[in-house]
Amino acid sequence: MSETFANSQRFERVPHVERSLARGRRLVQPLVADTPTQLAGSAPMIWDLLDAHPSVEAIVPELQSRFTDSPDVIAGGVRAAISMFIDSSLVTSPDDVANVEEA
Amino acid sequence: MGAAERIAERIASIGLPGSSPDLIELDEVGSAIVPMLMNERILGVAARGIxxxxxxxxxxxxxxxxxxxxExxxxxMRIEVKAVEVSQLFDEAGIDHRILKGAALAHTMAVRPADRSFRDVDVLVGGDDIDQAVQVLTRAGSTRLQAELRAGYDARFGKSVTLKSGDIEVDIHRVLSPGPFGVWMKPKELFLLRQSVQLGGRGLPTLDPTSHLVHACYHVALGQVTPVLSNLRDIAMLAATDGIDFDRFDETITRWRGGAVIKRAVRLAQARLDAELPDELVRYVHAAVPASELEMIAPYLTNDSSGRFAALAPSTLKALPLADRPAYALAVGLQDGSDPVGRVRNMLGR
Known part of the structure; x- marks a missing residue:
């Protein structure tokens, strides 16, 4: 599992190709990877939102307008999805670079 | 026609203009439909239909x-990543190119990219650039599958050069089809208009929709005796897109002497798809075509892919300008005109 990150931390999707599969699933393959990662459940929606809303705190309000769950529950789901994106090398964080440079 | 084939044709017609919206039941054929959909390359249309x-x-x-x-x-997607890599290498080397067929059509014409699968990377370059293009890919680790027949053959007479990068084939095309219809086409015209397809964060250059339609017809008519349904669907989908300039299409086909090609392509699409093709295409079926063009179709119609080059060699020679014939004949072994097919076979078998 990926390390913890703040809800304000920004993420960028790596250069990739992708395909929508039957039953709402998605395949995403970074250009530098040999095989794609499958996204299912709410992960494809969060993946799409991440393009224009680069952090947990930016995505949650978008999902609040679509679902009745509490912000905390939604944030938990978004964090889980982003953790999976990190573990699958689908995203990078410019904030990590900034932190390294500051240190 | 078997039940699986009939169902595959109905699936290939899903969403085409004029197609029947009836539900398609798979239980009649069960999982036997899967290899049929795979061979016809329409699993993506089926998945969307589900x-x-x-x-x-x-x-x-x-x-x-x-x-x-x-699967x-x-x-x-692995092939698509390779297409991005090839395009980037060509950009860096200053080689003007156009991504052809599947990788481009999946992102321009298909309802969704997952509708359209493809099995290799096809890219068009100018004849003057083909040697450099091969060098660029070879330096990047690709392997050429067949040696050049004779120095200068690829740039002057070749249809394409096939390289293998890992287990992925990359076809670098000089023209869109082999044989006489390849001789008659004017590939530089395919570079006049440019469209881009966004892949992996890059804009990959590809053909404009009208040129894609021309190519789709040539591929269907001259590619295989029985073209796969995916390729027939390309024609119907492209013909229905807004960007088709049928006046330019007609002018191109006239200049390229391709009336017989379009006639065959449209007939094949009509025979297997439940779709309404536009009148601008259908009229090619009824149009008079010079016998000299019609007779050039026959050598393409062989299921023996290894014998295809030999079958096309005599008609290619006939289609070439007089000044080019000696060099072509020398390259493929037709110099004295005796038993040309056998001579070509011998040469390729050496």
Whole structure:
């Protein structure tokens, strides 16, 4: 599992190709990877939102307008999805670079 | 015609203009439909049909179709990543190029990219650039599958050069088809208009829609005796897109002496698809075509892919300008005109 990150931390999707599969699933393959990662459940929606809303705190309000769950529950789901994106090398964080440079 | 073939043709027609919106039941053929959909390269249309409720069947059959589509998409995406890499290498080397067929059509013409699978990377370059293009890919680790017949052959007479990068084939095209119809086409015209397809964060250059339609017709008519349904569907989908300039299409076909090609392509599409093709295409079926063009179709119609080059060599020679014939004949072994097919076979077998 990926390390913890703040809800304000920004993420960028790596250069990739992708395909929508039957039953709402998605395949995403970074250009530098040999095989794609499958996204299912709410992960494809969060993946799409991440393009224009680069952090947990930016995505949650978008999902609040679509679902009745509490912000905390939604944030938990978004964090889980982003953790999976990190573990699958689908995203990078410019904030990590900034932190390294500051240190 | 068997039940599986009939159902495959109905699936290939999903969403085409004028197609019947009836539900398609898979239970009659069960999972036997899967290899048929794979061979006809229409698993993506079937998967979308399942999502839209247009395909019905036992959950096991539906699951088999979805699993097969998933696997094909995994392969297709690896090839798409290779297309991005090839385009980037050509950009860096200053080689003007156009991504052809599947990788481009999946993102421009298909309802969704997952509808359209493809099995290799096809890219068009100018004849003057083909040697450099081969060098660029070879330096990057690709291997050329067949040696050049004679120095200068690729740039002057070749249809394409095939390289292998890992297990992925990359076809660098100089023209869109082999044989006499390749001789008659004017590939530089394909570079006049440019469209881009966004892949992996890059804009890859490809043909404009009208040129894609020309290519789709040539591929269907001259590629295989029985073209796959995916390629027939390309024609119907492209013909229905807004960007087609049928006046320019007609002018191109006239200049390229391709009336017989379009006639055959449209006939094949009409025979197997439940779709209304535009009048601008259908009229080619009834149009008079010079006998000199019609007779050039015959050598293409062989299922023996290894004998195809030999079958096309005599008609290619006939189509070439007089000044080019000696060099072509020397390259493929037709110099004295005796037993040309045998001589070409011998040469390729050396």
């Amino acid at each position: 999502d839209q409720g247009a395909l019905l069947g036992d959950e096991d059959v539906i699951g088999d179709v979805i699993a097969a589509h998933d 094909v998409m995994r392969q297709t």
